[in-house]
Amino acid sequence: MSDRFLTINAAPGEGADVELEIRRSRFLTRIRRVTTEDEARSVIDERRATLFDARHHCSAFILGPDARTARSSDDGEPAGTAGIPMFTALQRNGLTDVVAVVTRYFGGVKLGAGGLVRAYTDAVAQAMDAAGTREVRLSRILQVDVDFASAGALEDQLRGLVLPSGARVVVDGVDWSDRAHIRVAIPTDSVAEFDVALATLSAGAVVAEPVAERWTDYVSGMV
Structure with missing residues (x-):
């Protein structure tokens, strides 16, 4: 087991919220520091309940000092266009004990598979930049x-x-x-x-x- 890891620069349960608009679609990202799967799913469920009128609440989380627990969800977006890109963005930055939820409000213009991948990747990257990182x-x-x-x-x-x-x-x-x-x-x-x-x-x-x-x-x- 490693003796150190990176997470977002926040206390457990805290993080950052950002919004990105692409071709009239709004992507609202919430990133939070969490330590258990229950905590991660609670963040996702709360977002779904609060922004109940949105079409998609895509998510990804990574947990544990060795990042052994990882989950992602496209939540109705075309397979592989949301959850995995979000997970990859977190993983590429070496983060764990973190959950990201991207809520999408469709703006009437289809983005295509490639456009969705870029949008969800950029949404999480923007949230990570806003939160910063800390070493544990x-x-x-x-x-x-x-x-x-x-x-x-x-x-x-x-x-x-x-x-x-x-x-x-x-x-x-x-x-x-x-x-x-x-x-x-x-x-x-x-x-x-x-x-x-x-x-x-x-x-x-x-x-x-x-x-x-x-x-x-x-x-x-x-x-």
Whole structure:
């Protein structure tokens, strides 16, 4: 299994909506970040219910870190002119955990098979451009315990820390009890680098203890 993947630059359930007009036909695209097939189908069903007067609600989704789950639908368009081109557009950009729905309002002018393929491809490409991308990496969650007096300065240093590999440290949260417990997310292949950096920052006074492992978003150093 890969230790990283790309998805759209949005929190789960969020994304972008765009509209494209081609020869009087309107193509309304909704792209959302999802993590399960039920979530993907919910986005499709909601679009169908909201835009109930449209002729077609074509869709494609890809799920999982290894993109093992994939589905597409032409929803009444000529076979192979909508769902597969939409899926191919997502796949070509290396995206997963994503669903795209393109709703078409027919404008009275037939586009032909080639025209439909281009239209549905362009509709998804436009939505991907609007949403942007972010990297999700398998990460180790580490906890650093420090005294209250040192916590603020160390947290600030960790938030701006970029490791030699280029991995950016993500501060996952801070708990306060008898001491400050700072949690950080580090890509699994960069943990050793973080240990060295932490020893340098603290003059060897603190160490990080692993507490969990999970997929973490990396966007400008923020979760």
